[in-house]
Amino acid sequence: MNLSQIKLFLNHQSSLMEVKPLIFGILITTSVILIWKAMKLFWLNPKKIERCLRKQGIKGNPYKPFLGDIKELVKLTKNSMLKPINFSDDTLPRILAFVHHTIQIHGKNCFAWVGPTPWLIVSDVDKIKEIFANYEDFRKPDQAMSKIVSVGLFTKEGDIWAKHRAIINPAFRMDKLKNVCGTMHESCSIMMNSWEEIAISKDGTSEIDVWPFLENLSGDLISRAAFGSSYQQGKIIFDLQREYMELALSLQATFYIPGWSYIPTKTNRRAKEIIRQIRETLTRMIESRKAEMEEGGNTKDDLLGILLESNMSEKGRGLTTYEVAQECQLFYLAGSETTSSLLAWTLILLSKHPIWQDRARAEVLQEFGKDGEPTFDGLNRLKTVTMILNEVLRLYPPGYMLMRKVYTDVQLKELLIPAGTEIVVPLCVVHQDSSLWGEDSKDFNPDRFAEGISEATKGQPIYFPFSMGPRICIGKNFALLEAKLVLTMILQRFSFELSPSYTHAPYAIMITKPQYGANLVLSKLYS
Secondary structure, eight states, rough: OOOHHHHHHHHHHHHHHHHHHHHHHHHHHHHHHHHHHHHHIIIIHHHHHHHHHHHHTTTOOOOTTTBBBBHHHHHHHHTSSOOOOOSOSSSHHHHHHHHHHHHHHHHHEEEETTTTEEEEEEOOOOOOHHHHHOOTSSOOOOOTHHHOOOOOOOOOOOOHHHHHHHHGGGGHHHHHHTTTHHHHHHHHHHHHHHHHHHHHHHHEEEEEEEHHHHHHHHHHHHHHHSOOOOOHHHHHHHHHHHHHHHHHHHGGGGGSSGGGGGGHHHHHHHHHHHHHHHHHHHHHHHHHHHHHHHTTOOOOSHHHHHHHHHHHTTTTSSSSSHHHHHHHHHHHHHHHHHHHHHHHHHHHHHOOOOOHHHHHHHHHHHHHHHTTOOOOOHHHHHHHHHHHHHHHHHSSOSSSSSSOOOOSSSSEEEEOOTTTEEEOOOHHHHOOHHHOOOOTTTOGGGGGGTTTTHHTTTTTTTBTTTTGGOOOOOHHHHHHHHHHHHHHHHHHEEEEEEOTOOOEEEESSSSSEEEOOEEEEEEEEEO
16 A cells, blocks of 8 residues: 555545544434434323323323323223123213223213323313314314324315315205205115015015115215216225224224334235225226316216316316315215214114104105105105104214314313313213203103204204214215115115114224124015
C-alpha cells in the first residue's frame, strides 16, 4: 500500500468515526421518542383519563396496561354464546355480554378499557339526547365498527358527510320509495313461491329455517331496488360480506391493539382479501353501469343511478368512482342485514305470540285481501303491523349499541369527557330499562305503541333503533317499507309457529341475529 492509499484509508476511517456518533445519536433520539409515545399511549394518557373520570364520580374497571379489559370482553362474549336461553330470560347478557356485565358492577354510567382506549358507557337519557344532537363534537370512532365498515356515510364526518348525505337523500324520498313497491313484491313473490312448493310437497305444512331465505331476500331487494341489478349479480358481494361479519367476532379483540391489523395472520389476510374482492366486484358493476349511462342508456332512477349522475355531472364536486363504490358497499351491507334481522325476529316473536299474528293477519286481509298486491299507501295504513315492528325493534334492534368518540375535551351536561374517550350508548339496555318502559319492559307488548312512538316514549329519547338526531339512518324508511311488505305477503299466504327444533339464542356480530337460525313450521293458508 503506497502513501496516497494509506492517506485515503485514514481519511475514510476518520469519516466513519464522525458518522457513527451521528447515527448513534439519531437511533437514541428515535428510540426515546418511540418509548415516550408508547408510554403516553399505553400508560400516561389512559391513567390521566381514568383519574379524570373517577374524580367526577364515574366508576369503572382499573386500567391494565396494553390490553385493558380485552381478555374479559372476549371471555364473556364467547361464554355468552355457549348456551341458548329461554324466551323469559334476559337477552342482554347474551347480546351485550361485556357491556351488561360492566353496568351491573359499576352502574348505568361507567367506564371500561378496550386496549388503551377508554369506553365511557352512557345510559342517561339527557346525556344520550345531547350526544346525538351534537354530532360535531361526538363523532364516529376511528376504531371498532369502523374497522369493519370503514365506508360511506357510516364513517364520514363534517362537510364530507354533509355532501354525501345531500347527494344520497333523493334516493330515499317518499316519492322514490313508492316506485320500489313493485320491485319488492317481485322479489318477495319468488321466496313465497319457493315456500309454497315446499309446503305443498308436505301436505300444506313444512318446517323451514327462514333465516337464510330472509338473508337472500333482503339481498335481492336491496340489489334490485337500489342498484337495478338481480340478486345473482350481487350474490358474490353478499356472500363475502357474511363471511367478513363472521370474521369480525375473532377480530374484535384486536381492533384496539395498534398495528395488529398489519400483522399477516390468517384471519387478517382473509379479511383483506374479502375487502379487495368486494371492491373489485362493485367497481366492475359501477363501471358497467357508467358506460351504459355515457352511451345514453340505463339511466334508472335508483341509488346507483343517482350516485353516478353526481359522479358524471358535477365536474369534481360530485362523488368520485371510489366514493360511489364505498356508498354501494355500505348499502349492500346495511340494506340487507338490517332488514333480514328485523324480519327474522318479527316472525319468531309472532310465532311465540299467535294472538298478535292473528291480529296482524286480520288487518292485512282487510286492507289487501288474500291475493291483493300490497301498495305503498296501503302499507302505511297498517297500524297493527307498525306497532309490531316497533316493538320488535325495541327488543331486538339490529344495531345493539351505538358508538361515538370525542377528539377534544367535551362538556356533556355536568360531565367533562377527556379527548380520546369512546362513548358507548347501549341501545338494548335503554330499550329495556324498566324505569323508562315500565315493569313489562322485557316483554313483547306491541300495544305500548298503539298511540305512536312519541306517546310510548313520553317524548323522551329512549327509543332509537335507527339512531337519532342529524345522523339518523338514511335508509330507515326503506327498511321499514321493505319489512312491512314482506311481512304482509307472508301473512297473506301462511300461518307459522315455532318448530320444536327452534333454539332461542340471540347473538350479536354487528347485527343481532338468531345464532341457530329461525326454524318455523309454516302452514299454507289457502289451496
